[in-house]
Amino acid sequence: MSKRIEIKDLDIYYGKFHAVKSVNMTIEPRAVTAFIGSSGCGKSTVLRSLNRMHEVIPGAYVDGQVLLDGVDLYAPNVDPVRVRRQVGMVFQRPNPFPTMSIKENILAGVRLNNARISKSAADELVEKSLKGANLWNEVKDRLDRPGSGLSGGQQQRLCIARAIAVEPDVILMDEPCSALDPISTLAIEDLIKDLKEEYTVVIVTHNMQQAARVSDQTAFFNLKAHGQPGELIEMGPTEKIFHNPDQKATEDYITGRFG
Amino acid sequence: MSTTMTSPKRTGSTTPDLLTAGQLPKFTGLAALVVSIAVAAGLLALLQSANVTSVVAVGALLFLLSMFILSTAVEGVRKAKDRLAKYVVTGFFLVALAPLISVIWGTIANGMARFDGVFFTWSMRNVLGEGGGAIHAIWGTLIITGIATLISVPIGLLTAIYLVEYSNNGKLGASIRFFVDVMTGIPSIVAGLFAYTIFSMIFGAGHKSGISGAVALSILMIPTVVRSTEEMLRIVPNELREASYALGVPKWRTILKVVLPTSIAGIITGVVLAIARVIGETAPLLVTASITSSMNLDPSQHPMATLPVFVYNQYMYAPGIDTAAYHARAWAGALTLILIVMGLNAIGRFIAWKFAPKAGR
Ligand SMILES: Nc1ncnc2c1ncn2[C@@H]1O[C@H](COP(=O)(O)OP(=O)(O)O)[C@@H](O)[C@H]1O
Ligand SMILES: [Mg+2]
Numbered sequence: 001m002s003k004r005i006e007i008k009d010l011d012i013y014y015g016k017f018h019a020v021k022s023v024n025m026t027i028e029p030r031a032v033t034a035f036i037g038s039s040g041c042g043k044s045t046v047l048r049s050l051n052r053m054h055e056v057i058p059g060a061y062v063d064g065q066v067l068l069d070g071v072d073l074y075a076p077n078v079d080p081v082r083v084r085r086q087v088g089m090v091f092q093r094p095n096p097f098p099t100m101s102i103k104e105n106i107l108a109g110v111r112l113n114n115a116r117i118s119k120s121a122a123d124e125l126v127e128k129s130l131k132g133a134n135l136w137n138e139v140k141d142r143l144d145r146p147g148s149g150l151s152g153g154q155q156q157r158l159c160i161a162r163a164i165a166v167e168p169d170v171i172l173m174d175e176p177c178s179a180l181d182p183i184s185t186l187a188i189e190d191l192i193k194d195l196k197e198e199y200t201v202v203i204v205t206h207n208m209q210q211a212a213r214v215s216d217q218t219a220f221f222n223l224k225a226h227g228q229p230g231e232l233i234e235m236g237p238t239e240k241i242f243h244n245p246d247q248k249a250t251e252d253y254i255t256g257r258f259g
Numbered sequence: 260m261s262t263t264m265t266s267p268k269r270t271g272s273t274t275p276d277l278l279t280a281g282q283l284p285k286f287t288g289l290a291a292l293v294v295s296i297a298v299a300a301g302l303l304a305l306l307q308s309a310n311v312t313s314v315v316a317v318g319a320l321l322f323l324l325s326m327f328i329l330s331t332a333v334e335g336v337r338k339a340k341d342r343l344a345k346y347v348v349t350g351f352f353l354v355a356l357a358p359l360i361s362v363i364w365g366t367i368a369n370g371m372a373r374f375d376g377v378f379f380t381w382s383m384r385n386v387l388g389e390g391g392g393a394i395h396a397i398w399g400t401l402i403i404t405g406i407a408t409l410i411s412v413p414i415g416l417l418t419a420i421y422l423v424e425y426s427n428n429g430k431l432g433a434s435i436r437f438f439v440d441v442m443t444g445i446p447s448i449v450a451g452l453f454a455y456t457i458f459s460m461i462f463g464a465g466h467k468s469g470i471s472g473a474v475a476l477s478i479l480m481i482p483t484v485v486r487s488t489e490e491m492l493r494i495v496p497n498e499l500r501e502a503s504y505a506l507g508v509p510k511w512r513t514i515l516k517v518v519l520p521t522s523i524a525g526i527i528t529g530v531v532l533a534i535a536r537v538i539g540e541t542a543p544l545l546v547t548a549s550i551t552s553s554m555n556l557d558p559s560q561h562p563m564a565t566l567p568v569f570v571y572n573q574y575m576y577a578p579g580i581d582t583a584a585y586h587a588r589a590w591a592g593a594l595t596l597i598l599i600v601m602g603l604n605a606i607g608r609f610i611a612w613k614f615a616p617k618a619g620r
Contacts, residue, residue, distance in 0.1 A: 051505065053501065053504060053505060056500075056501065056504055058427040058428070059427075081504075081507050081508070081509050082507065083507075084504060084505055084506065084507040085506070085507030086507075088505060088506070089501075089505035091498060091501065091502065091505075093498060095496070095498040095499055095501075095502045096502075097499060097502070097503075097517060097521070098499075098521060099517075099520045099521050108503070108506060108508075109506035109507065109508070111516075112503060112506065112508040112512055112513070112516050112517070113506075113507065113508060113512070114512070159502070162502075162506065163505070163506070166506055166507060
């Protein structure tokens with residue numbers, strides 16, 4: 001299931017604006033990789049280029065390669081819709097579909113793609129996904145209620161369950177806890193540690209303790225000056241980035257001397 | 260900023276009742292209103308110029324003045340001003356409401372006389388003087404607005420979807436939006452003449468039919484549907500579209516299964532209100548569908564009566580004798596039309612409430 005991502009010389013643009021400059025990195029399978037860095041340095045932009053969500057924005061494009069187990073996601077014959085079925089995504093603000101029940105939200109990936117699924121298979125998938133997102137016990141008695149009736153933290157776990165229900169290889173999370181309270185945040189962090197058993201997990205976070213707690217690898221992004229493209233400064237095992245970084249800029253950021 | 264800034268003196272901090280202030284009893288407002296009206300009526304009666312308008316106007320002024328003085332004396336100037344503002348705003352609201360209420364009242368009062376079984380079962384075929392009804396016009400209105408809706412909704416909906424989901428704020432989108440705005444401003448008689456001319460060119464001069472009326476109404480309806488649908492699609496959060504794309508759902512399916520269901524209540528409400536707006540149009544139907552005294556259920560040919568044109572016709576072409584019977588039918592037609600519009604509005608609201616995404620637990 002879990003797959004390796006290699007990013008090669010990736011430049012990312014919003015129209016004329018060069019947002020991120022020549023990123024090279026390898027994201028390991030069965031591990032959690034954290035993107036850290038100050039606001040606006042392009043963490044979300046890089047993340048969204050990993051499942052071709054970047055190009056959803058009018059005028060946005062990339063230049064370079066993103067290899068998923070050796071296959072370039074940006075090769076001309078690759079269908080972005082298929083890419084997104086293999087690389088799932090969880091957003092900053094929980095966004096369950098408001099017209100759907102909890103159960104329908106989980107089945108959205110299957111149903112919206114018009115795949116036929118038997119009732120028993122559907123029930124099984126719902127239970128498996130909700131268990132995978134540590135949410136089953138809290139919602140098993142109200143699967144037919146609207147997903148928007150859950151608390152923020154539960155909604156976010158519902159979105160994670162919805163993402164894993166399509167059985168992706170990679171899960172991308174863009175600041176998944178920034179809209180949540182500390183208890184819900186802990187629940188999500190526990191879940192992230194479980195998820196890496198099966199998936200390649202990439203998480204953007206502005207919370208450095210969180211990066212230290214959940215990730216195996218950390219990538220530090222920075223921006224030379226406002227209006228300049230963001231860059232990957234360095235990447236390595238989380239332990240090393242936090243205690244013994246190679247770059248001065250990383251150390252400054254970690255110790256809170258700027259940003 | 261200096262560190263030795265002195266804080267403003269809190270002179271009142273020793274007064275024990277700093278937080279309380281005088282308050283007029285609850286019933287003061289009502290009492291003042293009654294007294295003011297009574298005084299105004301008395302004064303004007305003495306001057307022999309008492310009528311409803313003058314009593315209400317003078318009474319309202321007296322009321323404002325007395326309440327302001329009373330409140331200033333008991334509650335202080337700030338509260339008095341607050342009261343003044345509240346009463347003035349409420350007063351203007353009532354003034355705005357007055358014409359609406361008097362229209363409804365007038366229509367009911369005049370329309371009830373012929374709001375009877377005969378009215379809803381008879382046409383005007385071979386009717387002179389009393390009797391007769393508007394069933395042919397009711398059917399005509401339903402058929403013509405029904406067809407207009409069938410034409411306008413797909414065109415309007417798809418245009419709005421193009422504008423919001425596909426145009427990317429490009430040149431084509433901008434020009435469509437411009438033309439929709441222009442269409443919104445087309446006088447209804449022009450829409451009627453346009454439809455009449457087109458149908459006359461194709462089917463021969465003097466063509467009259469229900470469908471040409473429906474086309475005229477669609478011209479008026481399409482821009483409203485586009486605008487309201489566009490607004491509803493725009494308020495669907497982008498996050499929902501992205502959530503759907505991130506599950507590997509193609510764009511068209513995302514629109515069909517996520518965007519439209521999320522906004523459907525608002526869209527339907529907009530359509531219903533658009534219908535309610537065109538259902539009372541008279542001028543374009545006068546030149547396209549014209550009027551007839553008999554039932555015609557075939558929209559493809561021959562004149563077709565509609566309620567607004569029926570009302571116009573009964574009122575304007577009442578003969579010298581039995582005039583009252585014609586006028587009574589006109590009012591009953593107007594009442595029917597108002598009831599249909601109210602019904603449509605109620606349906607619109609019901610749908611908005613019924614299908615709106617619920618956050619319930
Ligand atoms: N939709 C967009 N259109 C244009 N520029 C954007 C858009 N989204 C982000 N950017 C720009 O790209 C840069 C990187 O943004 P982002 O990836 O969101 O940063 P981060 O997630 O690290 O805070 C910023 O300068 C931002 O202004
Ligand atoms: Mg971001």
